[in-house]
Amino acid sequence: MSGLKQVLRAPWVWRARARDRIVAQRDVPTLAVVAIFREEAPFLDEWLRFHEAVGVGHFYLYNNFSTDHFRDVLAPWIARGLVTLTDWPVEVGQLPAYRHCIKHHMLDAKWMAFIDIDEFLFSPVADKVTDVLGRFDGAPAVGVFSPYFGSAGHEQRPPVPISRAFTKRSPLSKISAKTIANPRWIRAIRNVHLYKYWQGETIDTMGRPFQGDRPVLDLLRLNHYWSRSLSDLQTKIQRGDASTPVPRDSDWHFAAEKDMNAEDDASILPVLDRVFGKAEDAAKAG
Template identity: 50%
Template sequence: MKSFKKSLKAAVRTPLTIRAKMRERAVSRAPRFNLTACAIFREEAPFLAEWIRFHQSVGFEHFYLYNNFSTDNFKAVLQPFIREGLVTLVDWPRPVGQLSAYADCIRRCWHEALWIGLFDIDEFLFAPDGRDVRSVLEAYRDLPGVCVWQAFYGSSGHIERPRSPVVEAYTMRAGPDITTVKTIVNPRLVYKPGVHLSKFLLGEGMDTHRRIIAPGMLPELDILRINHYWSRSLSDLDQKVRRGDASTSESRDKNRHLDFESRLNVERDETILEAMRRLR
């Protein structure tokens, strides 16, 4: 029965697979962008500029940003980037809107970019050796998606938000037992985008060591990695709890979040600062 269902699904997807291959050939010849990012955000105005400029410095060429009920001054922050042609801003007033935003971005922009990274404003993606991320991805063009492991960072003892940049202020992180992945996808091959893992018409997403992601797998942070500044300061964590989550309708539990944050300050890791020095 399982083999029959699998064959049936393959038959149903055959026209989509043929179309995806045709699109891939067409876009690969002359893409507008090699590497872009898609993110949904809410009340992130203080962090948007740093996040955009950092990712521009490591090779991202365009950003599709989906506003999800923000009431802060995000428009003023993003306007210079929009005028620069670096940001496409989409208003997305949908509860639990993360997956639908990803699907909309892929539907609209599959023809523009070789790769679209699906990750968040508190996540910074880079190559630890200082290479341009686009050059790293050249070795994975045969894959439909590249899964990038995360290191989770805590408050580093900051109760209130410090004046320094995020990547300089928060240097304490969890051990390798607390991790997950986010995926850089080939948008022509995705049929079901996910928060962490997506489903593809051809093949499966793999990490940079070409492993299929499985529960309990230890992260590999040497080729590409994401620093996930999960809490930032404790005051930022409180705001995070109150604003809710774009991927679920469940309310956030403050005590559970504080307990989790207490596990994110185990070891000092300034790899991102060294990578930035190498980039410069």
Template identity: 50%
Template sequence: MPLTMRASWRERAVSKAPRFNLTACAIFREEAPFLAEWIRFHQSVGFEHFYLYNNFSTDDFKTVLEPFIQQGLVTLVDWPRPVGQLSAYKDCIRRHWREALWIGLFDIDEFLFAPDGRDVRSVLDAYRDLPGVCVWQAFYGSSGHVERPDGPLVEAYTMRAGPDITTAKTIVNPRMVYKPGVHLSKFLSGEAMDTHRRIIVPGMPPKLDILRINHYWSRSLADLDQKIRRGDASTSAPRDRDWHFDFESKLNVERDEAILKAMRRAG
């Protein structure tokens, strides 16, 4: 059977009674202090399940995740593969295409939400004809924190870069994707678009009004130093410390508390 026909058959079969409408897949390393907030936040905006791939973590992530695993919220996969991000996405799609209408491919330092406080699932209802929905990011810096502050991450970091520093991540239809990407993916039929139904091209101005991702790129400066040392799951190239700290200095240009306003509206 041609791949597009098979994908369409799978789509019809799954869309009648999916186990989950919206899930997320993420690979992580040494993220134990941040996992619980990330899961609870995304559960509050409509995500129903999380496929989490552990990539060489040595911290107490299992202790943090165990309650969520017991609740049926998290599927934990040990993934000891160098540069394992794309292979983790492929594995997740291969294993779970039957379960979910949508799988969001993004990271533990990225928080996806609707600025008007709507449930993300209800927003995605308008895009069921697309194989993927691209969500633009706002990049957040340290907000002047040298060490990690107490309290919720989303309350601590409120300073972000201007719209010239951005990228997008994709919520994919797992029956239609054949080549998942860190940012953009390739599909058997059609192309992913952003929430204004634009195909992503270089230099395009972001749209953050319908869905958006807050990318807490550095967190505190101490966290940024740890991020540099642990390396990247998408490339084997070592991280350049000078470049990272120079880039972070550009991420504290304007205050943006849209995520807090959305949480108040939703609450």
């Protein structure tokens, strides 16, 4: 950063540090999740249960034009005080929702993970994501690599948890990433993946400046169940995208999905066994 930029940003850096001191004195969750959703009622409870089990202390959920039974699914979570639900009838509403959450809730969690309902965040080496976040306290954000998982050939969704049903993914040469950030340091959000900060930059789990061409899946992972089943993929195409006004192209999506079944990846299953248990999976399947 140039000397002039340092001078201009200094007041914002001081403000971020002051806000960090306020948060350090408050009883707030170590990790909150921020997500926008549309027509995701069949998936919400599983996704919430999984992430609560891996250390997420609160969920800021933005309803973007849903017409399904999501309120019934979320009602017990809201009653427990774990979900803050905001109706968000905003076209292309994902980034505005993120900005709204940062503005209104930056003091309500130490870290915020900005992910989607089809993404499952976990640590391959620890019971909880929060067990490893302390390693990154000096950084404004840690980037988490996100492999793409396909349908594994399922036309219809099997009656087991999503992460047990779909265990085939793209090669790691085709990978995305999302951010777990200290919201008090976020300066700008220009896309859904990586942000800009008043000071510092996103790092990977090895403490290096984050680069998307060298995936590291050691301490944190974000499995992206991009298609779920083939019928779910068709629903996704019809639903549209909260991050862009461009309609989804059916031919492109089904062609892309074929490349997302190249390699077996069962790394999440030990975590899933702790969260749901094999017995519950069997009962659900029956």
